[in-house]
Structure formats: structure tokens, C-alpha cells
Amino acid sequence: MHGSGIPIWFFIxxxxxxxxxxxxxxxxxxxxxxxxxxxxxxxxLHTPIWWGALLALLGIFYVVKFRPGQAK
Amino acid sequence: xxxxxxASLPAGSLPSLPALMxxxxxxxxxxxxxxxAVIAIYFCMVIWIGFYLKGRSNTSEEFFMAGREMxxxxxxxxxxxxxxxxxxxxxxxxxxxxxxxxxxxxxxVGAIPAMLFLGLVMMPFYYVSKTHSVPGYLNLRYGExxxxxxxxxxxxxxxxxxxxxxxxxxxxxxxxxxxxxxxxILVSSVAVAAYVGLGGLRSAIFNEVLQFVLIWxxxxxxxxxxxxxxxxxxxxxxxxxxxxHSDSYFHxxxxxxxxxxxxxxxxxxGIVFGLGFVISFGYWTTDFLVVQRVLAAHNLRxxxxxxxxxxxxxxxxxxxxxxxxxxGLVLLQNPDGSHRQxxxxxxxxxxxxxxxxxxxxxxAGCATAMATxxxxxxxxxxxVLAGIPGSxxxxxxxxxxxxxxxxxxxxxxGLxxxxxIAGFMSGMAGNISAFSTVWxxxxxxxxxxxxxxxxxxxxxxxxxxxxxxxxSIGAGYLVQHAHGIMDYVQxxxxxxxxxxxxxILMGMFWKRATAPAGFLGLLxxxxxxxxxxxxxxxDHAALAVVALYPDATDMAANLYRALWAFIITATVxxxxxxxxxxxPVAELDGLVYGVTKLxxxxxxxxxxxxxxxxxxxxxxxxxxxxxxW
Numbered sequence: 001m002h003g004s005g006i007p008i009w010f011f012i013x014x015x016x017x018x019x020x021x022x023x024x025x026x027x028x029x030x031x032x033x034x035x036x037x038x039x040x041x042x043x044x045l046h047t048p049i050w051w052g053a054l055l056a057l058l059g060i061f062y063v064v065k066f067r068p069g070q071a072k
Numbered sequence: 073x074x075x076x077x078x079a080s081l082p083a084g085s086l087p088s089l090p091a092l093m094x095x096x097x098x099x100x101x102x103x104x105x106x107x108x109a110v111i112a113i114y115f116c117m118v119i120w121i122g123f124y125l126k127g128r129s130n131t132s133e134e135f136f137m138a139g140r141e142m143x144x145x146x147x148x149x150x151x152x153x154x155x156x157x158x159x160x161x162x163x164x165x166x167x168x169x170x171x172x173x174x175x176x177x178x179x180x181v182g183a184i185p186a187m188l189f190l191g192l193v194m195m196p197f198y199y200v201s202k203t204h205s206v207p208g209y210l211n212l213r214y215g216e217x218x219x220x221x222x223x224x225x226x227x228x229x230x231x232x233x234x235x236x237x238x239x240x241x242x243x244x245x246x247x248x249x250x251x252x253x254x255x256x257i258l259v260s261s262v263a264v265a266a267y268v269g270l271g272g273l274r275s276a277i278f279n280e281v282l283q284f285v286l287i288w289x290x291x292x293x294x295x296x297x298x299x300x301x302x303x304x305x306x307x308x309x310x311x312x313x314x315x316x317h318s319d320s321y322f323h324x325x326x327x328x329x330x331x332x333x334x335x336x337x338x339x340x341x342g343i344v345f346g347l348g349f350v351i352s353f354g355y356w357t358t359d360f361l362v363v364q365r366v367l368a369a370h371n372l373r374x375x376x377x378x379x380x381x382x383x384x385x386x387x388x389x390x391x392x393x394x395x396x397x398x399x400g401l402v403l404l405q406n407p408d409g410s411h412r413q414x415x416x417x418x419x420x421x422x423x424x425x426x427x428x429x430x431x432x433x434x435x436a437g438c439a440t441a442m443a444t445x446x447x448x449x450x451x452x453x454x455x456v457l458a459g460i461p462g463s464x465x466x467x468x469x470x471x472x473x474x475x476x477x478x479x480x481x482x483x484x485x486g487l488x489x490x491x492x493i494a495g496f497m498s499g500m501a502g503n504i505s506a507f508s509t510v511w512x513x514x515x516x517x518x519x520x521x522x523x524x525x526x527x528x529x530x531x532x533x534x535x536x537x538x539x540x541x542x543x544s545i546g547a548g549y550l551v552q553h554a555h556g557i558m559d560y561v562q563x564x565x566x567x568x569x570x571x572x573x574x575x576i577l578m579g580m581f582w583k584r585a586t587a588p589a590g591f592l593g594l595l596x597x598x599x600x601x602x603x604x605x606x607x608x609x610x611d612h613a614a615l616a617v618v619a620l621y622p623d624a625t626d627m628a629a630n631l632y633r634a635l636w637a638f639i640i641t642a643t644v645x646x647x648x649x650x651x652x653x654x655x656p657v658a659e660l661d662g663l664v665y666g667v668t669k670l671x672x673x674x675x676x677x678x679x680x681x682x683x684x685x686x687x688x689x690x691x692x693x694x695x696x697x698x699x700x701w
Binding site: 005006008011012015016018019022023026027030036037039040041042043045047048051052055 | 110121125128146282293481482484
């Protein structure tokens with residue numbers, strides 16, 4: 001977005017970091033305790049861990065690249 | 073959005089919302105605290121964005137047009153996101169379950185050519201004329217009467233669709249999560265009213281981009297994990313052919329030579345001319361809900377690039393919509409491990425359970441419906457009739473949430489549900505922001521108060537958002553109590569948008585088109601479309617005339633009715649123009665092709681050139697159609 005103010009991508013980055021960390025954290029807990037939700041398929045793939053990490057990394061990229069004062 | 077809803081919606085999820093409500097079953101999913109936290113954070117974020125942007129929405133240009141300072145990327149993503157409502161996601165996934173990849177036509181031939189046409193050919197006229205809305209363009213080209221007719225019909229459609237969206241979201245949340253209708257309606261309407269009312273179009277666009285990212289982040293896992301479980305593309309094909317005994321599910325065009333040769337009951341001519349031309353061009357080039365996003369671009373090049381950028385993402389959407397529908401065909405299971413078959417909404421309705429007695433309302437009707445309108449195994453039908461727990465029926469339109477529940481545990485499920493909510497809210501916000509602009513600029517200003525100050529019109533815009541949301545809530549509850557209204561809501565698109573396309577194309581590309589012709593053509597198109605709808609409604613045999621085939625589906629009837637409405641509009645404009653006085657050519661500068669001097673754009677490197685990207689879109693589009701021929 002042009003003009004002054006916080007770029008939209010920064011908001012998206014923040015939200016992705018928060019969501020990514022929450023889901024990643026739950027994935028670690030799930031893996032450590034072995035308490036997988038019943039009826040959910042493919043738990044052996046540990047989806048929350050890699051998907052959460054992916055979201056968080058993408059979010060960090062946006063937060064850093066579009067942090068206020070840095071974005072053009 | 074309405075214009076591109078699939079057959080499963082006109083004949084399925086929207087009309088059947090009351091059926092869903094009556095069908096008392098356990099919710100599909102149960103949210104854990106982590107899921108609720110994910111959803112709550114989303115609501116906090118969108119409302120905070122509204123408050124944050126309030127200070128940058130003080131003038132009418134800022135409030136209604138987002139200051140015309142959006143980059144091509146922002147405008148392009150918002151352009152696609154405003155169309156990517158959850159009803160559409162769920163409806164098309166359900167259609168893919170029923171019809172296979174034929175449903176993809178609504179994302180490819182039914183969108184891409186029109187998006188490129190908007191960007192490369194039409195956008196210069198919208199942008200150079202500096203109009204605030206599509207009815208505003210009609211005012212410049214044809215005069216006040218055409219504008220008022222278009223504005224009133226458009227504003228009515230927007231507000232009704234917003235209400236339908238709101239109500240549909242509430243019903244889906246009830247079915248999926250067990251939330252009460254009132255709770256869902258209140259939460260979503262307050263959130264949308266807050267962030268659009270505070271930050272105007274800028275806030276709506278801002279949130280649409282956010283929602284677009286969330287929709288992908290929440291829905292992308294389903295096809296990825298589904299493909300892993302199905303054994304890749306080869307495994308999916310083998311399983312579908314084995315289960316369905318047909319390979320029609322993988323062909324876009326091969327079986328469209330005759331109405332009866334494909335499960336959709338349509339013909340390639342309807343797909344190409346009805347969908348690919350009239351409906352698609354009508355929606356993507358004249359529906360102000362989407363055009364408004366592109367008008368907010370910061371210069372002409374960005375305005376032309378926005379639809380082209382959007383077209384790349386539009387081509388990719390079937391991956392998160394159509395593919396889950398196909399995967400659902402072979403992967404969904406009943407609690408006992410047997411293959412789960414989804415059924416039509418009519419069958420679900422026939423087998424609705426009385427909440428007070430926990431028994432079927434009409435056992436005989438249910439048995440007949442399952443026997444005649446489904447392929448459920450006899451043993452499973454007996455389980456349904458006996459009311460055995462876990463044997464509830466689910467409709468085609470439930471395929472996406474069912475797949476979501478299948479693969480997503482705590483956190484991921486919250487993200488998926490947030491994606492659905494985000495989709496609903498972006499659709500509602502799009503309708504409300506477009507309504508506010510059309511109401512203020514094309515109805516209030518010319519008819520009620522022509523001499524208001526700029527701040528007065530901003531105030532009117534904010535109030536119209538609040539009033540629009542209130543009317544939407546009323547429309548939502550009206551739909552709940554008057555089921556027949558849904559039939560008419562589904563047909564709104566062909567009533568208004570197809571004639572609008574005829575009027576705008578004739579006006580934009582034929583300098584001889586006159587003001588009386590524009591108004592009369594638009595009126596004739598609307599009246600004829602409504603008449604055809606009523607005719608078929610009361611005389612089913614009329615389908616043979618309107619849709620060229622006596623057993624045409626609702627979808628095919630919509631396609632052909634839109635095509636006729638367009639032809640009638642264009643013909644009336646042509647004939648009336650011949651006998652009325654045209655405007656001097658000098659007055660048409662900036663409005664008509666051939667007499668407009670477009671501003672010269674600075675040269676840019678090839679990778680920023682819109683024509684280069686458009687050619688790339690065309691190549692990918694052609695390759696996909698050949699690949700899935």
C-alpha cells in the first residue's frame with residue numbers, strides 16, 4: 001500500500017507469525033505427549049509442526065521486509 | 073460472487089439452507105481452546121485494522137475509493153478475494169464431488185478471458201473517466217436514467233446478497249460447529265460493520281488481502297494431505313474410476329458435445345457463450361463489487377495489471393476447491409470405516425430429523441428419496457432409517473468441511489474455520505462497501521442531496537454501511553422464514569448483470585449508441601430475463617425454448633437466460649440508436665473506444681509490462697485446458 005502508515009504485508013506477517021507459533025507449539029506438544037486427536041488422519045506426518053513452522057517463517061519474512069519505516 | 077455460483081448452489085446449498093437447519097445432527101467438528109484462540113485473534117485483528125485505518129478515511133475519495141493509492145498487487149489480490157467467498161468455496165467443492173473437474177470451468181474459461189479483457193481493454197475507460205462506480209460510467213455515457221436503473225438494481229442485489237451471505241455463514245457455522253444462528257450473525261455483522269464503517273474501502277481491501285492469505289493458509293493443507301493419502305494423481309484417478317466407473321470426472325471438454333453426455337447436463341456452447349462470455353464478462357467487467365477494487369489502483373498501469381495478477385491466483389484456486397471435492401469422492405469414510413457417500417440437499421431434507429423426538433420426520437419419504445435419488449448402499453439406507461448414531465446423511469456441499477475435519481487437529485482446524493469465516497466476511501464486506509458507494513454516489517447524491525459537502529457524503533457512506541448491515545440482517549432472517557426467496561436470489565445475476573454487460577459493451581465500443589437506447593436496452597434486458605425466469609418457473613416445458621433442451625439443469629438455464637438477456641439488450645440498443653440522435657463525438661472522449669485519447673504510459677522493463685504477463689496467462693490457461701481436455 002502506498003502512502004504513510006503500516007503496510008498491509010506487515011499485518012499479514014504478524015498474524016502468520018502468531019498463528020505459526022501457536023500451531024507449531026501445539027505440534028511439539030502433540031509429538032512429545034503422543035496425544036493425537038482421535039479421528040484425525042495422517043497424524044504420523046506431524047502436520048502441525050511443519051505447517052506451523054512454514055507459516056511462522058513466512059510471517060517472519062513479511063514482518064522483517066515490511067516492518068514500519070522500512071517498506072517503500 | 074452470485075454470478076459465479078455453481079449449480080450446486082442455485083439448486084443446492086443456498087436454497088437448502090432451511091433444510092440444513094432442520095436437519096438436526098451433531099456438529100461436524102468440535103473446537104478446542106486453541107482453535108477458539110485462532111478465531112478470536114482473527115476477529116481482533118480485522119477490527120483493529122478498521123480502527124487503525126479510520127484516520128486515513130476522512131475524505132470521500134479516501135473512504136469510497138481508498139484514496140486511489142493501491143498497488144497492482146493489493147488491488148489484484150483484493151479483486152480475487154472479494155469473489156472468493158466461503159459459499160463459493162464450499163459450493164464448488166460440492167460441485168466437483170458431483171461433476172468432477174467440469175466445475176473448474178467456472179474458474180478458468182468462466183473467469184480468465186474476462187479478467188484479461190477487463191485489464192487490457194476496458195479498464196482504461198473506467199479509469200480515465202474517473203468514475204466512482206459502474207453506474208457512474210453509465211451516467212457519463214447514457215445519462216441519468218440508465219444510471220438510476222442500474223444503481224437501484226445493483227444496490228438491491230448487493231444488500232440482499234450480503235444478507236444471504238450472512239445467513240449462509242450462520243447456517244454453515246451451525247452445521248459445522250453447532251453455533252447458534254443469532255450468535256454467528258451478530259458477531260460477523262458487527263465485525264464487518266466495524267471495519268468497513270471505520271476504514272471504508274481501504275479497510276475492506278486491506279482485510280480482503282489478509283483474508284486471501286488466510287484462505288490459502290487454512291485450506292491448502294486439505295489437498296496436500298489428501299493427495300498423500302490418495303497416492304498422488306495416479307492413485308486418485310485409479311480410485312475414482314474404480315468407484316465411479318467413469319473417467320468423465322477428469323475431462324473439461326471431451327464430454328460436452330451433448331447435454332446428456334456429461335453429468336452437468338450442459339453443452340459446450342452454453343459453457344463458451346453463456347458462461348465464458350456473458351456471465352463471466354458480465355461479472356468480472358461490470359459487477360461493481362469487483363471493479364471497485366481495481367478502480368482503487370494508484371495509476372492506470374496498476375489498474376490494468378491488477379486483474380492480470382488476479383488471474384494467476386484465480387487459475388490456482390481449483391487446487392484448494394476442486395481437488396478436495398474430487399478427493400472427497402474416494403477418501404471420505406463413515407464412522408464404521410465404510411466409504412462415505414454424500415447426497416443431494418433434497419435427500420438430506422427428506423431425511424431430516426425431528427429434534428424433539430430424535431426420529432425422522434418422514435421415514436417413508438426418506439426411504440423413497442434415498443432409493444430414487446441416491447446411490448447409497450441398501451444396508452446404509454437401513455441404518456439411516458433406523459436412526460443409528462453415526463449414520464447421518466451429509467450433502468455434497470459439506471465435502472470441504474468434512475475433509476477439513478478429516479486432516480486438521482487443534483489449531484489447524486481453527487485456522488481452517490477461520491479461513492471459512494474470512495471468506496464469508498470478505499464477501500459480505502465487498503457487498504457492503506460497494507453498496508455504500510453506489511448508494512451515496514448514484515442514488516443519494518443525484519436524487520436526494522446534490523449539494524452536500526464532502527464530509528457530509530462520507531457521513532452518509534458510513535451510515536449507509538450501518539443501515540446496509542442492518543437491512544442485511546433483516547434479509548437474512550427473511551430468507552430463514554421465506555424459503556422461496558432463495559430461488560429468486562439465485563437468479564438475480566442473470567436479471568441484472570447480463571443486461572448491464574450488453575449496455576456497457578455497446579456504449580464503450582459503439583459511438584453511435586444513444587442515451588435513450590442505453591436506458592431502454594437495459595430495461596428490456598432486465599424485463600426479458602425476469603420474464604424468462606417466471607415463464608420457466610410456471611411452465612417447465614419452456615426450458616426447451618429458453619435453454620434449448622427440455623431437461624436442462626438450473627445451471628444450464630441460467631447460462632442461456634443470461635445469454636438471451638445480453639442479446640436482447642444489445643439488439644434493443646442497436647435498433648433504438650438507429651432512430652435516435654447520437655451525442656457529438658467530442659463529448660465521448662474518455663468513454664468510447666476509438667474516440668478516446670488514452671494517457672501515454674512511461675516505458676517499463678518487460679517484466680513490468682502488462683501485455684507480457686497477459687500472454688503468460690494465456691499460455692498457462694491454454695495449457696491447462698489442453699491438459700485436462
